[in-house]
Amino acid sequence: MPNEAFVYIVIVSLAGILSSLLCLYAYFRLKDVPGGKPYIFVTLFSAIFTFSYAVELSSTTLEKILIWLSVEYLVLPFIPTFILLMCLGYVGQKLKHWMSYLLFLLPILTIFMHATNELHHLYYTSIELNRDSPFPILKLEYGPWFYVHSIYFFLCFMMSMISLGMELRKTRLFRFRMQIILMVAGIMVPIIANYFYLNNLSPYGIDLGPVSMSISFILHGAALFSYQMFHVTPVARETVFENMREGVIVLNQEGVLVDYNHAMLNIISNLSSQCIGKPIVDVIGRGTHLAEIVLHEKECDFRSSLSGDNTYYHIRFSNVKNKYKFMKIITFVDVTERVDLQEQLQYLARIDGLTELYNRHFFMEESEKIVSSLNKKGGNVSIIMFDIDHFKSINDTFGHEAGDLVLARVAGVVKNCLRSHDIVGRYGGEEFILCMPDASLLAAEEMADFIRRNISQAVVRYSEKEITVTSSFGISSVLIRGEAVQATLQTLIREADQALYAAKRKGRNCVELFEKVG
Known part of the structure; x- marks a missing residue:
């Protein structure tokens, strides 16, 4: 050959x-x-x-x-x-x-x-x-x-x-x-x-x-x-990875950015092809909340305001190992709808729908927190209870729709009168309750009288008629020095309720203090 x-x-x-x-x-x-x-x-x-x-x-x-x-x-x-x-x-x-x-x-x-x-x-x-x-x-x-x-x-x-x-x-x-x-x-x-x-x-x-x-x-x-x-x-990258709704970044074993998809640009605005090969914490910004989450691989919800509106992402971490090396996949799942729904449910669980004040259950929880915090440092706390005078006659005369308007108007007046750290709730029916931390009996009396006067001056218009109402107040106050939280709060509410009934017996449209009862 x-x-x-x-x-x-x-x-x-x-x-x-x-x-x-x-x-x-x-x-x-x-x-x-x-x-x-x-x-x-x-x-x-x-x-x-x-x-x-x-x-x-x-x-x-x-x-x-x-x-x-x-x-x-x-x-x-x-x-x-x-x-x-x-x-x-x-x-x-x-x-x-x-x-x-x-x-x-x-x-x-x-x-x-x-x-x-x-x-x-x-x-x-x-x-x-x-x-x-x-x-x-x-x-x-x-x-x-x-x-x-x-x-x-x-x-x-x-x-x-x-x-x-x-x-x-x-x-x-x-x-x-x-x-x-x-x-x-x-x-x-x-x-x-x-x-x-x-x-x-x-x-x-x-x-x-x-x-x-x-x-x-x-x-x-x-x-x-x-x-x-x-x-x-x-x-696979263009049709799957790039078109995923979830944001995804891929890191190597040293935390260096290997890849990312288009959805990540809505979360980390400065991402670009030049970022590939750099440590992810440098790309995100060292010391930022997101960098800390990524650094410690903390699976949690993260809020982003990059687009102007709050968007919530649930961050998940997973490791992928092939024959040669480890890769870390970080996924950002948009959970804004879920968070919004949770917040809405939480709002409905604590807010009275008619007056938009705390409902009784949530008011009690928040008040217990206030009393508990005062237990550590000491201080006064006052409870004010009041209701609308002759509210049943309003319902009988004008109807329940007019009664609802009156309740909402009174609630609005109260919210405008309170200090930023006071809380107010609808205790039931036409009865309301206020918790005032760091307020003496005298300060609470002044606030109650201020609210009373504003309520009496408020006008509710219904079917071409003007409705005005008055209200009666009962106040109780205590200087806290390590008492049991729940017992202290229940005692204050009971005393304020007794003072309220004393105000009603006195002729209504007035303020009564518990120490003056009896």
Whole structure:
């Protein structure tokens, strides 16, 4: 065997071995990922094609060469089809079933035309051995169907590169761009090789297609192993990661930003591609509340006011481990609706719907907190109870709607009179209660009388009538020095209630102190 033939046989055989190894790897690791199944067939058919061509180059007679040429053409016509399907799957473009079937029609016809060439000579017009080469090699004259197949070959490859090029324009991350560039380069190599072959520029007329496969699959192998082709494809990132409603940032083991999606821009405004590779706490801002949450991996709710309105996110942390390293995934889930609903429910649970004052239960809770805080430092606390005089007659005369208006108006007057740290609640019916921390009996009396006068001056208009009301007040006060909280509060309320009834007995529209009772 001439040395020239041996060199080409070795190169083609190495290409076949590489294709076989990639086929096995793809079968066990990539068959369920986008573009993975077509990639398995591409590498399998390429391996069969290259090994067959290696045997063809080692054959010494025309009959043996034609046998292996027939074997090559059982798989060769399908290679451009599967490369196109691989690229379309990689970028997330799914063909309809009838279009996929149509793609296989011409390769099947090519196999038929090649197998029956002796009957019509539409694929090869003549087949003979090249007398000028140092080893037996075919010299072919091409018929019209060969050019039909060649056009189909180039169209599939061009459509593959166009689909990858369109994805390249949308992808900003380096590793994804490198994946696509390596894939495009791997596709261009066979195109260039076939150009030389068809224009009689290859040595001795050798088909450079199988030889080019070695270079092509080295490039595909680089994308596969170095950049994890098909494991995290641009289509997965663009269609899933980028379009997630949840904000997601990806960190490496050292807390350095690796990736983020578009939704994160609504949470961290200064995120950009230049931030990738920087520590996340530097990107967020050291010492900020969010940086502390991320640094300590505290799963909690976080409020953001970046858009002007309060938006609440629930921050979750998860670790992902692959064969080589750990990655940390931080997810920001928008829980604004849930938080708003909780706040609304909490508001309804503590607020009286008619007067918008604390209801009795919540007033008692807040008052106990006030008394408890005074237990630690000491101080006065006063309780004022009052109700609207002759309220039943208002309901009987004007109706319950008018009575509701009166209750709401009185509540509004009281809220406008109180100090910022006083609290007021609706105790029941037309009865109200106030808790005044750090207020002596005299101060509480002055406040009660101030409220009484404002209520008497308030006017409620209903059905072209003006309604005025008066109110009666009872006050109790105590200087706290470590008494039991609940007992102190209950005693104050009971004493204020007794003082209120004393005010009613006295003629209403007045203020009575508990110390004056009896």
